Amino acid sequence: MTDFPMTPAAAHLPILRSLITRLARAIRLNFEVRATLRVNRRRAAALSRLDDHLLRDIGLTRADVNEALTPPGDLSDTLAHRATANRAADLERPRLRAR
Numbered sequence: 779m780t781d782f783p784m785t786p787a788a789a790h791l792p793i794l795r796s797l798i799t800r801l802a803r804a805i806r807l808n809f810e811v812r813a814t815l816r817v818n819r820r821r822a823a824a825l826s827r828l829d830d831h832l833l834r835d836i837g838l839t840r841a842d843v844n845e846a847l848t849p850p851g852d853l854s855d856t857l858a859h860r861a862t863a864n865r866a867a868d869l870e871r872p873r874l875r876a877r
Contacts (some may be wrong), residue, residue, distance in 0.1 A: 818853040822846055826855070837861035837868075 780862065826843045833839060842860040846853045 815853075819847070822853045822857065837865045839864065 822843060825838070826840075830840055835845065838857060838861050842857060842864070846856040846860070872875065
């Protein structure tokens with residue numbers, strides 16, 4: 779059996795295939811991230827429609843929600859961090875005893 783030498787174009791096919799695969803993954807990841815950000819913005823908008831008492835029950839303030847809506851980032855991380863910080867601050871605050 780005779781081995782035929784690879785043509786220059788055929789030698790680049792594996793590299794080209796790898797580049798196309800990586801590009802497709804990057805595009806898919808970009809769409810997934812954008813979809814997640816869109817969903818989180820809708821959820822934050824729903825949170826902004828809650829009254830202050832309900833927000834307080836989940837450890838947030840109206841200012842937290844408004845602040846999370848302004849930067850172009852992932853809102854869920856911002857709100858989760860703020861809720862944790864607010865709950866920790868509530869635990870440190872002295873409570874009045876009921877008589």
